[in-house]
Amino acid sequence: MNRKPTASWQTFNVFNIIFLTLLALAMFLPFLNVLAQSFSSSEAIVNGKVFFLPVEFTTINYQYVFSDAAIWRSFGVTVYITIVGTLINLVATASLAYPVSRPEYAGRNVIVVMVLITMVFSAPLIPNFILMKNLHLVNSLWALLLPGAVSAFNFFVMRSFFMQLPNELIDSGHMDGCSELRMIWSIVLPLSKPVMASLGIFYAVGHWNTYMNALYYINNPAYWPLQVKLRQLIVSEDISIDPSATQFSGLAHMDPEGIKMATIIIATLPIVLIYPFLQRHFVKGMMVGSVKS
Amino acid sequence: MAVDAQTVNQVHQRAQVSRGRSFLRTLWKYKALYLISLPGILYFIVFKYVPLLGSVIAFQDYNIFDGFTGSKWIGMENFQRMFAHYDFLKILSNTLLIGLYDLVLAFPAPILLALLLNELRIVLYKRVLQTVVYMPHFLSWVIVSGIAIGILSPSTGAVNHFLAWLGFEPIYFLGEESWIRTVLISSGIWRDSGYGTIIYLAALAGINPDLYEAAEVDGASRWRQTLSITLPALLPTIMILFLLHIGKFLDFGFERVFVFLNPLNKEHGEILDTYIYTSGLLGQQYSYTTAIGLFKSVVGLVLIVIGNVMSKKTTGESLY
Numbered sequence: 001m002n003r004k005p006t007a008s009w010q011t012f013n014v015f016n017i018i019f020l021t022l023l024a025l026a027m028f029l030p031f032l033n034v035l036a037q038s039f040s041s042s043e044a045i046v047n048g049k050v051f052f053l054p055v056e057f058t059t060i061n062y063q064y065v066f067s068d069a070a071i072w073r074s075f076g077v078t079v080y081i082t083i084v085g086t087l088i089n090l091v092a093t094a095s096l097a098y099p100v101s102r103p104e105y106a107g108r109n110v111i112v113v114m115v116l117i118t119m120v121f122s123a124p125l126i127p128n129f130i131l132m133k134n135l136h137l138v139n140s141l142w143a144l145l146l147p148g149a150v151s152a153f154n155f156f157v158m159r160s161f162f163m164q165l166p167n168e169l170i171d172s173g174h175m176d177g178c179s180e181l182r183m184i185w186s187i188v189l190p191l192s193k194p195v196m197a198s199l200g201i202f203y204a205v206g207h208w209n210t211y212m213n214a215l216y217y218i219n220n221p222a223y224w225p226l227q228v229k230l231r232q233l234i235v236s237e238d239i240s241i242d243p244s245a246t247q248f249s250g251l252a253h254m255d256p257e258g259i260k261m262a263t264i265i266i267a268t269l270p271i272v273l274i275y276p277f278l279q280r281h282f283v284k285g286m287m288v289g290s291v292k293s
Numbered sequence: 294m295a296v297d298a299q300t301v302n303q304v305h306q307r308a309q310v311s312r313g314r315s316f317l318r319t320l321w322k323y324k325a326l327y328l329i330s331l332p333g334i335l336y337f338i339v340f341k342y343v344p345l346l347g348s349v350i351a352f353q354d355y356n357i358f359d360g361f362t363g364s365k366w367i368g369m370e371n372f373q374r375m376f377a378h379y380d381f382l383k384i385l386s387n388t389l390l391i392g393l394y395d396l397v398l399a400f401p402a403p404i405l406l407a408l409l410l411n412e413l414r415i416v417l418y419k420r421v422l423q424t425v426v427y428m429p430h431f432l433s434w435v436i437v438s439g440i441a442i443g444i445l446s447p448s449t450g451a452v453n454h455f456l457a458w459l460g461f462e463p464i465y466f467l468g469e470e471s472w473i474r475t476v477l478i479s480s481g482i483w484r485d486s487g488y489g490t491i492i493y494l495a496a497l498a499g500i501n502p503d504l505y506e507a508a509e510v511d512g513a514s515r516w517r518q519t520l521s522i523t524l525p526a527l528l529p530t531i532m533i534l535f536l537l538h539i540g541k542f543l544d545f546g547f548e549r550v551f552v553f554l555n556p557l558n559k560e561h562g563e564i565l566d567t568y569i570y571t572s573g574l575l576g577q578q579y580s581y582t583t584a585i586g587l588f589k590s591v592v593g594l595v596l597i598v599i600g601n602v603m604s605k606k607t608t609g610e611s612l613y
Contacts, residue, residue, distance in 0.1 A: 006514075006515075009515055012412075012515075013412070013414070016409055016412055016413065017413070017415075017418075019409065020409055020410065020413065020422055021422070023406070023426070024421075024422050024425040024426055026483070027425055027426050027428065027429055027483065027487065028425050030440050030441075030444055031440070033440075033443070033444055033451050034439075034440055034443060034444075037443065037449075045449050046448065046449055048448075048449060048451075048453075048454040048457075050451075051451055051454075092332060092333055092336060093333070095329050095330065095332060095333055096330050096332075096333025096334065096336075097333075098326075098329070099326040099327065099329050099330040100330065102323075102326060104319070104322075104323050104326070105323065105326050105327070105330070106316055106319045106320070107316070111330070111334065114334075114337055114342075115337060118337060118341040118342075120540065120593070120594055120597060121345070121590050121593075121594055122341070122345075122590060123341070123344030123345045123347065123348050123586075123590075124344075124348060124351075124569065124582070124583045124585070124586020124587055124589070124590065125566075125569050125570065125573060125574060125582070125583075125586055126350065126569075126573050126574065126579045126580075126582055126583045126586065127343075127344035127345070127346075127347030127348050127350065127583060128340075128344045128347075129574060130344075130347055130350075130357070130579070131339075131340070131343055131344050131347060133357075146336075146340065147340055149336050149340070150333055150336050150337070155333075179325065180323070180325035180326060180329070181325060181329075184329075205431055208433075209431075209432075209433035209434075209435075211433055211434065211435050211548055211552075212547055212548050212551075215551075215570075216570070216574060227433050227435045227436075228435075230435050230436070230439065231435045231438075231439075231552065234435070234438065234439045234442060235555075257443070257446075257449050260439060260443065261443060264436055264439045264440065264443075267433075267435075267436055268432060268436055271431050271432065272428075275428060275431065278431065279424065279427065282427075282488075282491070
């Protein structure tokens with residue numbers, strides 16, 4: 001597309017670049033502010049000296065966060081549900097999507113409609129809660145793993161991926177007398193690495209950000225995932241500091257702002273670290289998804 | 294004639310029997326496939342359809358000890374109570390207003406952003422900008438609210454220091470009910486408008502460049518080209534996303550509101566979902582809030598159907 005630049009067009013381009021740059025800054029600077037505060041002393045934060053660079057550089061906020069056993073525990077819960085939850089998601093989604101993608105699976109349309117209905121009409125909160133209570137899943141980590149085991153949207157993405165696999169490949173497997181399981185294991189799964197990676201990473205981010213289900217189904221602080229713990233820190237007016245921990249003696253009557261910011265950074269870091277991988281996959285994932293309708 | 298009808302009937306019956314048999318035969322022949330699909334089917338039945346059946350408590354005076362069978366049936370009483378309740382009407386109007394602002398302000402944001410990004414000719418810079426604007430989407434609402442509460446804080450927040458530097462009084466954005474809706478909508482735009490451009494950018498990349506060249510030859514200005522080529526090409530995507538958005542009109546989202554709510558801004562910020570949580574789950578008004586939830590789901594379904602019919606008539610686009 002080589003278009004002749006006119007004068008008014010040049011002006012637009014300049015303004016467009018400036019506008020988009022400002023917009024990107026508006027998305028990025030809040031992070032920088034949080035990062036700077038997390039490395040700043042409490043006095044500097046309270047006096048409003050911290051913008052985009054740390055003032056009176058200190059790591060005491062991080063030391064505090066790392067010394068809090070409850071935060072470590074929540075971190076562990078989140079890592080656990082992210083790993084186990086994603087595995088459950090992928091196995092459950094694929095094990096429904098693959099059979100339903102096969103032409104020899106009679107009744108596949110019934111299942112497609114069954115899944116589709118859940119996308120447009122969902123049950124209210126309380127019946128879900130009563131179900132979880134009757135299944136004795138309240139206050140257990142299963143409450144964070146099972147309710148979202150298969151996302152309807154991802155089911156359709158995976159199904160359309162499986163439908164694109166060349167039929168000859170699967171038929172030839174049948175011809176050679178491969179059992180269904182063996183064929184899935186040695187032909188279908190190796191071919192579906194890309195879709196597994198894309199959806200896996202989305203499921204994983206979802207688990208990492210789990211908040212609502214924990215709020216609904218978990219009362220026991222021992223099973224709180226990181227987001228719930230973080231939320232509790234953010235809304236607490238002051239953070240109680242163990243007086244016997246001498247390294248924080250200077251922190252005892254300080255504003256907890258820096259500690260909150262340090263926790264936000266720690267909870268965000270894993271997302272930032274996998275972001276390059278994410279970016280490679282989400283464009284693809286969304287494309288496959290939009291093909292379906 | 295009668296004989297004919299009878300034979301036709303018999304043929305039908307036989308066909309049905311053999312269809313039933315052939316289904317069983319398929320079931321047996323591909324039993325591995327059916328076995329594999331079983332856990333997934335069970336998941337949808339147990340976690341999606343059982344709660345749907347459980348929604349009948351909206352028509353009961355449910356209490357947890359008597360269960361579904363023991364609780365008293367009270368018909369539409371919960372729904373009548375809903376519309377007679379001042380609180381409900383206030384919260385419904387909050388939900389509608391927030392939904393409307395979201396539709397008017399947040400829905401077009403990614404379209405505009407995609408159009409502007411699409412005009413950037415410096416490929417590398419475009420990619421850098423895309424990387425930055427997609428990022429916030431992957432942060433949880435807890436983190437987004439943490440960042441927002443931090444930078445909006447009246448004492449330590451960067452925004453208020455900036456306002457003070459300009460000579461304004463500090464504003465307690467999260468402590469005043471007049472600001473909460475602005476905070477809710479703008480945090481949504483901040484988090485999701487960048488990510489929302491992906492689908493539009495893909496549609497824009499699919500436009501045939503010959504169209505622009507032909508328009509150029511005909512002497513159409515760039516603005517004219519945007520109006521006559523780019524926007525019509527985007528219209529199908531816009532319509533589909535619009536219909537999906539309409540179906541979720543009352544579903545602004547529990548988390549994104551709950552993390553910003555506090556007693557000072559609740560009056561304008563409380564929506565149906567947060568009310569269902571606080572009054573239903575915490576306050577144990579099980580039946581009443583299930584009625585509210587059911588009302589929400591039914592309205593969503595009706596909106597999606599109406600939207601679809603209207604869109605089919607006007608633009609020819611539809612979801613099904």
